[in-house]
Amino acid sequence: MALLFASCNKDDVVVLNEPNIPLPEGISEALAFELLVHQVESTTLNVLHSLSERDRGAANTHINFNIFSDRGTCGGQFLDTSNNQLLLSFGKGCIDGTGYTLKGSILLDYDHPADTPGNTIRITLTDFELNNISLNGVLELTNTSENNSDTQKSYRLEFDDLMLTLRGKSTPFEGSRNIQYEKTNGRDHLDTKANYLTSNSWHFTLPSGTTFELINTGPNLSTFSCWLHKVYLPARGSLQVDNGETTLQIDLNTNACDFLFYWQSENGIPVLHDLRESL
Secondary structure (H helix, E strand, C coil): CCECCCCCCCCCCCCECCCCCCCCCCHHHHHHHHHHHHHHHHHHHHHHHHHHHHHCCCCHHHCCCCCCCCCCCCCEEEEECCCCEEEEEEEEEEECCCCCEEEEEEEEEECCCCCCCCCEEEEEEEEEEECCEEEEEEEEEEECCCCCCCCEEEEEEEEEEEEEEECCEEEEEEEEEEEEEEEECCCCHHHCEEEEEEEEEEEEECCCCCEEEEEECCCEEEEHHHHHCCCCCCCECEEEEECCCCEEEEECCCCCCCCEEEEECCCCCEEEEEHHHCC
16 A cells, blocks of 8 residues: 655645544654754854853853754753863753743754864763653764855764654654755844755654654755744655555645645545644
């Protein structure tokens, strides 16, 4: 059986908006993981930027704005410069600038406070939660940029046995993610424009024992304009989820800042779904 998620040019077809139609197995986990990984990487890049600014002597009131500046800001920060460690503790829950409730902790072991090419950060998540979806384990984030630029960055994120817990059920993820972004201006929210591209290659095994492989059909695009509206799901792109028997294509091309995506039911009619109803 194959389920194909239709493209988002829906002018010539009937689209159902029916939350009672169950999602095929594996979709909620894949998109929940996308949201949490993005939160972790953007929180890491935000505090690393602030750490680098402080390291060069900038006062808190003069730290340059960066596109991740509202991520993970509610947590307490505990810096150990002797061991190049920064602990972010969100305790039993706090609401950060994204509007999400964060819990648990993120420990960063970094090579150098300056985010330069080749710098690697080991990220340890302990009972880290975003709106009651949790992620535990270790990731490594490496700056793979060719040049030391403040406006163009590339990173590679790698992880093994990273445990996602959604609705009380735990799913291990393993794989990698490539990130590339470019911004213009950046000293003021209202003037900033940024495109954030991600490509994913990972697999996960559900509690039922079914293993899925997830890959991009092309880079997924997130935009700063959507982040300003507190929407962190990619605005354009798609993900393929394959379990060896069924291939699912998740279509994110709604051309809007929202949590909507399309999938196609067995009767061939595209179904519009709001991710927030499945988390």
